[in-house]
Amino acid sequence: MANTILKLTAFLVLLIFSTLHDSHFASATDVQDQNHNEEEDEDYVLDTPITHSGPRSRFLVSVIKKGRQCNAESNNICNGVRANKGRDLLYCCKTHCRNVLRDKNNCKVCGNKCKQGERCCNGVCTNVLSNANHCGKCDKKCSSGDSCGNGVCGYA
Structure with a gap:
C-alpha cells in the first residue's frame, strides 16, 4: 500500500511539474509572437x-x-x-x-x-562591431576617445 502511495505521489509531482513547464514554455512563445507582431505592426x-x-x-x-x-x-x-x-x-x-x-x-x-556583423545604416551596409559612429547599432556614437569593439563603446 505504501509503495502505491509513493508511486502515485511521484506521478502527481511529475504531472504538476510538466504542466507548469508547458505553461511557462507557452508564455515564452506568446511573448516572442507578441514581440514579432509589434515589429510587424x-x-x-x-x-x-x-x-x-x-x-x-x-x-x-x-x-x-x-x-x-x-x-x-x-x-x-x-x-x-x-x-x-x-x-x-x-x-x-x-x-x-x-x-x-x-x-x-x-x-x-x-x-x-548586408554581411554578418553589418547593419543597414542610411542605405549603407556598415560594420557595427568596430565603427565608432555606429557601434552595435546605427547612429550610436562612442564618446570622444572611446573605440568600438564587438559592438560596445570603450571595449578593452
Whole structure:
C-alpha cells in the first residue's frame, strides 16, 4: 500500500511539474509572437500622402504598415515613398514594402543583403562591431576617445 502511495505521489509531482513547464514554455512563445507582431505592426507615416487608386475609389494614403504587401507592377503603393520625416525610404521588394535605408536584407536597393556583423545604416551596409559612429547599432556614437569593439563603446 505504501509503495502505491509513493508511486502515485511521484506521478502527481511529475504531472504538476510538466504542466507548469508547458505553461511557462507557452508564455515564452506568446511573448516572442507578441514581440514579432509589434515589429510587424510598426507604421511608416508618409511625409506626403499619396493617392492610391483602389478597385472602387481613389483615396489618400498617409500611413503604411511595416511589411505591407505590394506588387511592383500593379499595386505599387510604396515605391520611392519617403516616410517618418525623411528617415525612411520605402520600396516594394518582392511583394512587401521595405525601408531600404534600414533593412539589412534590402539595403539601398531590394535584395542587397548586408554581411554578418553589418547593419543597414542610411542605405549603407556598415560594420557595427568596430565603427565608432555606429557601434552595435546605427547612429550610436562612442564618446570622444572611446573605440568600438564587438559592438560596445570603450571595449578593452
